[in-house]
Amino acid sequence: MSLLTATGLCKSFGATEALRGADFAIDTGEIVAIMGPSGSGKSTLLHCLAGIVRPDQGRVAYRERDLVNMSDADRSSLRRSEFGFVFQFGQLVPELSCLENVALPLRLGGMRRKPAEAAAREALDRFELGDLARKRPGEVSGGQGQRVAIARALVTEPKVVFADEPTGALDSLNGERVMGLLLAAAKDVGTAVILVTHDVRVAAYSDREVVVRDGRTPAQVAVP
Amino acid sequence: MGIGQTLLGLLETGSRHGYELKRAYDERFGRDRPLHYGQVYATLARLLKNGLVTETGVEPGGGPERKSYAITDAGVTDVEKWLATPEKPEVYLQSTLYTKVVLALLSGRDAASVLDTQRTAHLQVMRELTRRKAAGDLADTLICDHALFHLEADLRWLELTAERLDELARQVAP
Numbered sequence: 001m002s003l004l005t006a007t008g009l010c011k012s013f014g015a016t017e018a019l020r021g022a023d024f025a026i027d028t029g030e031i032v033a034i035m036g037p038s039g040s041g042k043s044t045l046l047h048c049l050a051g052i053v054r055p056d057q058g059r060v061a062y063r064e065r066d067l068v069n070m071s072d073a074d075r076s077s078l079r080r081s082e083f084g085f086v087f088q089f090g091q092l093v094p095e096l097s098c099l100e101n102v103a104l105p106l107r108l109g110g111m112r113r114k115p116a117e118a119a120a121r122e123a124l125d126r127f128e129l130g131d132l133a134r135k136r137p138g139e140v141s142g143g144q145g146q147r148v149a150i151a152r153a154l155v156t157e158p159k160v161v162f163a164d165e166p167t168g169a170l171d172s173l174n175g176e177r178v179m180g181l182l183l184a185a186a187k188d189v190g191t192a193v194i195l196v197t198h199d200v201r202v203a204a205y206s207d208r209e210v211v212v213r214d215g216r217t218p219a220q221v222a223v224p
Numbered sequence: 225m226g227i228g229q230t231l232l233g234l235l236e237t238g239s240r241h242g243y244e245l246k247r248a249y250d251e252r253f254g255r256d257r258p259l260h261y262g263q264v265y266a267t268l269a270r271l272l273k274n275g276l277v278t279e280t281g282v283e284p285g286g287g288p289e290r291k292s293y294a295i296t297d298a299g300v301t302d303v304e305k306w307l308a309t310p311e312k313p314e315v316y317l318q319s320t321l322y323t324k325v326v327l328a329l330l331s332g333r334d335a336a337s338v339l340d341t342q343r344t345a346h347l348q349v350m351r352e353l354t355r356r357k358a359a360g361d362l363a364d365t366l367i368c369d370h371a372l373f374h375l376e377a378d379l380r381w382l383e384l385t386a387e388r389l390d391e392l393a394r395q396v397a398p
Contacts, residue, residue, distance in 0.1 A: 037387055180358065200379045201372055204350035211340065213386075218340065 001064075003028045003192055004160060009048050009058035010215075011041075018044040019055065020215035028159070029190040031183060033203035036212035042196045043164055045212055049194060050083055050162045051075045062160075080109050084153030084161040084191070086182065088168040092137035092149060099124065099133040102152045109156065123151040127181055143174030150182050157189045164196045172201075179205050227259070228267050229306040232276060232299045239280045239294035242268055255367070268293055276302050325385060329393045339386045343379060350375050 002025040011019040018041045026032050034042045047053035048060060051067045060067040062082070067075065084105075092101045103120035107113065124130050127147050137145050146166065153161050166182065167175030183205055186193045197203050210217055227249075234240070234248050242264050250258040271277040276299035283290040295303075321342060328335035353368040353375075360368070385392070 037383065200347065200350065200376050201354075203347060204354040204372070206351070209344070209347055211343070213336070218336070 002026060003030075004049060004060070004062050004194075006045075006049055006055075006060045007058055009045065009055045009060070011044050011048060011053060011055045017215055019048065019058075021058075022048075022212060022215060022217045024049060024210060024217065026160070026192050026194060029187070029192055030208075031186070031193045031195065031206045033195045033197055033206035033209040034212060035197065035200075035203055035209050038198065040212045041215040042198075042212050044215075045217075046162055046164055046194060046196045050085070050160075051079055080105060081156065082159045084156065084158035086146075086149050086153045086161060086163040086166045088165040092145060092152070094137050097134050097136055098129065098140065098148045101137065101148060102155050105152060105156050120151075120155055123155045124148070126185070127151045143170055143177065146170060146174070146178050147181060150178065150185070154182075154185050154189070154191065158191055160192045160194065161186055162194050165198070166195070167197075167199065167202055175199075175202065226306055227263065228271055228276075229303055231264070231267055232271065232295055232303045233307075235277060235293060235295040236300065236303060239292050241283075241290070241292045245293070252363070255364075271299065274298075321382070322385075325389075325392070326396050329389070329396050335389055335393070336386060339382050339389075343382055346375050346379050346382070 004024075004026050006022065006024040009019045009022040009024075010017070020041075022041065022045050024032075024034075024045065034045060036042050044053060048055045048058075051060070051062075051070070054068060058068070062078065065078075067078075070078070092098070093104065096104065099117055099120050102123050103113075103116040106116035106119055111119075121130070121133060124133055127150065129144065129147055129151060132140050132144060132148065137148070140148065146169070150166070153163075161182070163182065167178050170178060179202060183193065185191075193206075195202065195206055203209055230249060230253060231245055234245055240248065243261070245268075246259050246261060246264045249264075268277065272279065272293070276296055277293045278296050280292045280294045282292075321338070324338050325335045327333075328338050350372055353372050357365050357368040357372075
């Protein structure tokens with residue numbers, strides 16, 4: 001049984017049809033790249049899968065639970081406890097230190113400050129970022145910030161990490177480092193990773209790819 | 225790759241037997257495609273004939289594998305010349321793939337699926353290289369990176385072609 005599935009997703013923004021019947025499935029611990037040209041609907045698909053955007057039509061199921069018709073409160077709670085997110089520009093909270101940023105998902109999940117910050121420190125250490133704990137996002141480099149964002153995404157040991165162009169703002173070497181860390185850490189805890197990217201070198205870190213074209217996901221090709 | 229110049233380059237670090245040269249070559253450059261002994265001895269014979277190497281000794285027992293070789297001044301000049309000469313930048317037109325796409329369009333088949341199949345095949349190779357990089361040393365990383373960048377270039381062509389399929393279909397329409 002797949003961990004997360006979507007069938008027949010349609011989504012329009014005004015007159016623009018972003019998704020026109022997209023399908024998707026991912027298993028536990030799998031790494032899947034969503035690829036396709038700019039404007040093809042990759043990010044909309046990711047946002048529908050993560051329960052950030054509600055599709056106009058179609059079904060999204062996480063462990064058999066209907067994500068589309070779930071209450072907002074349940075969906076938020078599910079996102080906090082089971083999902084992790086990494087975006088192109090990290091989206092760290094600028095007013096918080098790196099440690100507080102990493103502890104944030106745990107705090108939002110109801111954990112008290114001390115144990116949350118202890119777990120965050122452990123996560124930062126795992127990514128060799130212990131020295132940055134007290135620094136704010138504005139005081140660290142792009143590559144370091146993105147690694148902090150990965151530590152934050154993985155601190156709750158989520159079942160699925162949604163990564164939207166996680167290396168898009170980094171140079172090749174930092175991009176490789178970030179991908180290596182993200183996937184090694186995800187593999188360690190059996191986290192599935194859904195990776196939106198237009199970069200084929202990043203996609204090469206995945207187990208398989210799903211191509212989105214004009215809001216659809218044509219039957220995926222199997223090569224012997 | 226110029227096997228002759230590569231062997232000469234290896235000999236610049238000191239004289240070696242044929243089998244030592246083969247081993248040094250395979251270790252550094254032949255991980256994917258090791259040299260055959262025949263290639264090594266044929267190349268050494270040619271280098272000897274052209275005065276680029278010289279025999280420095282023969283161990284008892286005879287046979288080409290028992291001979292050791294050293295580079296000559298002419299050999300050093302040859303290596304220098306080779307290193308200073310750029311490789312010809314080849315315009316790698318994916319002519320076979322282009323032909324397949326055009327033929328698919330001409331015959332009313334799904335040209336996009338031709339490109340999809342190729343993308344999947346390319347990505348499969350890229351995954352293998354990426355895994356090899358992750359498990360390997362710096363030499364592996366550099367060798368794999370070179371291959372990865374070439375495959376990436378192919379894929380960029382492929383993606384652009386996918387976006388231009390409608391336009392191409394109009395142009396090749398009979």
